[in-house]
Amino acid sequence: MxxxxxxxxxxxxxxxxxxxxxxxxxxxxxxxxxxxxxGEHRSAGLGSGTELSQLRPYVEGDDVRHLDPAASARTGEPHVRLHVPERxxxxxxxxxxxxxxxxxxxxxxxxxxxxxxxxxxxxxxxxxxxxxxxxxxxxxxxxxxxxxxxxxxxxxxxxxxxxxxxxxxxxxxxxxxxxxxxxxxxxxxxxxxxxxxxxxxxxxxxxxxxxxxxxxxxxxxxxxxxxPREHALPDAGIVVVVDPENGDHVEVDTSSARVRDAFAAAEAERRADVxxxxxxxxxxxxxxxxxxxxxxxxxxxxx
Missing domain, CATH: 3.40.50.410 (von Willebrand factor, type A domain)
Known part of the structure; x- marks a missing residue:
């Protein structure tokens, strides 16, 4: 740690x-x-995957596992299926x-x-x-x-x-x-x-x-x-607020409606900007x- x-x-x-x-x-x-x-991203090149890229006649060196029985039977010559590999x-x-x-x-x-x-x-x-x-x-x-x-x-x-x-x-x-x-x-x-x-x-x-x-x-x-307390101050009298980032201390009179309203307005403005x-x-x-x-x-x- x-x-x-x-x-x-x-x-x-x-x-x-x-x-x-x-x-x-x-x-x-x-x-x-x-x-x-x-499976929803295309990768460069051809390879194993689920999306068909092309169907073409078999040539020496092709992987026989990619032979397509239906196309081979229909055309009378071996055909292989090439797919777009998944990333x-x-x-x-x-x-x-x-x-x-x-x-x-x-x-x-x-x-x-x-x-x-x-x-x-x-x-x-x-x-x-x-x-x-x-x-x-x-x-x-x-x-x-x-x-x-x-x-x-x-x-x-x-x-x-x-x-x-x-x-x-x-x-x-x-x-x-x-x-x-x-x-x-x-x-x-x-x-x-x-x-x-x-x-x-x-x-x-x-x-x-x-x-x-x-x-x-x-x-x-x-x-x-x-x-929730970052959006609005409670009516809790005099409180000391500490900024955890720099350690600054601020004394706030939360019993004042004007102070509470000003805090809420400033926070609403900040959140709207974000x-x-x-x-x-x-x-x-x-x-x-x-x-x-x-x-x-x-x-x-x-x-």
């Missing part, structure tokens, strides 16, 4: 993720990602482990929900022979991690270990922004695939352009994780919360 990441206090984990839920989401995520599953789908999961992800005031922390999204997407990604890779950002450079694409249990085991390491500690120095992470992802994810981002999107870096570049080559889904930037980037925007059933929310958003 990295000494630059911590197991956040109050960590609950994402909860039970049943196999039936993953199977139900498989069809939904396929629809949202425009059917990017193995397996690679799913890249980009996980935010910044200190703000350790916040939560309801059933779970935001990092718990992000963990659940990563686990579901990873399990979906290895189905049908697919591969899954992980890019983690939001802490110091030493704590960032890239797990290359793998399939099966090897991929899921590596992701489980990365998730267990936790998130960045409060006031840790972030050396890689969301924009930096997207640029790095653009360099390593060279073949078209599916990219799923799990983050609270509380990063002021100019991530719109690198996200747009990724969306030109890949199908991109961004799961924005939030907590949604607009995602829309301009032409990515799918999913919203999941620490409140309620995040798995159901994920499924509803994907339908």
């Amino acid at each position: 990295s000494d630059l990441l911590i197991d956040p206090p109050g960590r609950q984990g994402p909860g039970q993720i049943g196999g039936h839920a993953v199977r139900a989401l498989e069809l939904a995520i396929t629809k949202r990602s425009a059917g990017v599953l193995p 397996t789908l690679t799913t890249w999961v980009a996980l935010d482990v910044s200190a703000s992800m350790a916040f939560g005031t309801t059933r779970r922390l935001k990092s718990d929900v992000a963990e659940g999204v990563v686990r579901v997407v990873s399990r979906l990604g290895v189905r049908r022979g697919g591969r899954v890779a992980l890019l983690r950002w939001g802490a110091t450079t030493s704590a960032t991690r890239v797990l290359p694409p793998k399939g099966g249990r090897a991929a899921l085991g590596g992701i489980d270990r990365a998730l267990a390491e936790g998130v960045a500690a409060d006031r840790s120095i972030r050396t890689e922004s969301f924009a930096d992470a997207l640029e790095r992802l653009h360099r390593v994810a060279r073949r078209p695939g599916l990219i799923v981002v799990a983050s609270d999107l509380r990063d002021d870096s100019r991530w719109h352009r690198p996200l747009s570049l990724l969306a030109r080559q890949h199908r991109v889904l961004v799961a924005e994780v939030s907590d 949604a607009e930037r995602l829309r301009r980037s032409r990515v799918q925007h999913l919203q999941v919360s620490t409140e309620g059933d995040w798995l159901r929310d994920l499924g509803r958003a994907l339908r």
Whole structure:
């Protein structure tokens, strides 16, 4: 475990993720990602596969297993079938482990929900022979991690270990922004695939352009994780609010309706700006919360 990441206090984990839920989401995520599953991608050249490319007379050196009995009988000479080979789908999961992800005031922390999204997407990604890779950002450079694409249990085991390491500690120095992470992802994810981002999107870096570049080559889904207390302040008198990223303390009088209204308006403006930037980037925007059933929310958003 990295000494630059911590197991956040109050960590609950994402909860039970049943196999039936993953199977139900498989069809939904396929629809949202425009059917990017193995067998639905064309690969260069000819080879074994399910889609017929051409039917032609047999020549010496052809694989006799590709002989087509019907065409051979119809024409009176041996014919072989050549197919377009299938390319397996690679799913890249980009996980935010910044200190703000350790916040939560309801059933779970935001990092718990992000963990659940990563686990579901990873399990979906290895189905049908697919591969899954992980890019983690939001802490110091030493704590960032890239797990290359793998399939099966090897991929899921590596992701489980990365998730267990936790998130960045409060006031840790972030050396890689969301924009930096997207640029790095653009360099390593060279073949078209599916990219799923799990983050609270509380990063002021100019991530719109690198996200747009990724969306030109890949199908991109961004799961924005939030907590209800980030949208509106409760009437709880004088409270001290701490920024986990830089440690700044601010005393707030939440009994003031004017203060609560101003906070809610500023947060609504910020979320509208995030949604607009995602829309301009032409990515799918999913919203999941620490409140309620995040798995159901994920499924509803994907339908």
